[in-house]
Amino acid sequence: ANEEAVTLINAFVVPVGKEDEAISFWEQAAEFMKKQPGYISTALHQAITPDAKFQLINIAKWESADAFKKAHLALSQESGIERVDGVVPSPALYSIVRSD
Amino acid sequence: ANEEAVTLINAFVVPVGKEDEAISFWEQAAEFMKKQPGYISTALHQAITPDAKFQLINIAKWESADAFKKAHLALSQESGIERVDGVVPSPALYSIVRSD
Incomplete structure (x- = not known):
């Protein structure tokens, strides 16, 4: 298991006019995800x-890749x-390889 | 002019085997960009x-949309x-609309 903190980056293509609906979906998903083990921000x-x-x-930041994967599976199967x-x-999932 | 700090997010599709070359390009571009007015991180x-x-x-963080646009133009035209x-x-360029 990878125990290092990881960064989830999720880029969404959003059809014109669906922005509010997409943000509302995100709010519901975020509410679910923040209750899962390993969530940071x-x-x-x-x-x-x-x-x-x-x-x-x-x-988003997660404590490990495993924690995010479990939470993401639960989001799609249980939420x-x-x-x-x-x-x-x-x-x-990403790690920072260069920064300044 | 928009004087609020903004976030540049640049997602790259990278052909297999070109990762190192792409990171090397990024390093050169980052070196140029960090010398431009308005650069934060x-x-x-x-x-x-x-x-x-x-x-x-x-x-990346920039002090304003204008600052980033000028720097980006200089990167492509002068660097x-x-x-x-x-x-x-x-x-x-992005702004944060929800966070937790």
Whole structure:
């Protein structure tokens, strides 16, 4: 098991006009996720220009890759929160390799 | 002019085998960018799994949208740093709309 803290970055393609619905979905998912073991923090970023490819990007910290994977599985299988039609997520886990 | 601090998020699609070259390009670009007015900080994130759509994501803070735009223009027009063939960036500016 990877015991180092990891960063989840999830870039969402959001159809025009679905921004509010997508944020509402995110709020429900965040409420579920913050109750799972290993959760540290989360921040939803919204593009300041309408031409951005990804209108929403979530950046969250988790204590380990395993903790996030278990929580993410529970979100899809147990939470009952319905995804928004047309919104395309691309979640993946990252570590910081360079910073300044 | 927007005087609030903004977050640049740039998700890169990186062809297999080009990771090191892409990181080297990023290092040169970061060196140039940190000398520009309005730069605050930067962090390059690398995916911890090879199947992630975006192998590299840069997250940087700038004092304003204008400052970033000027620096980005200078990077492409004046720096002389050559982009890596096949690497596809998707830069956009964001503000945090929800956090916990």
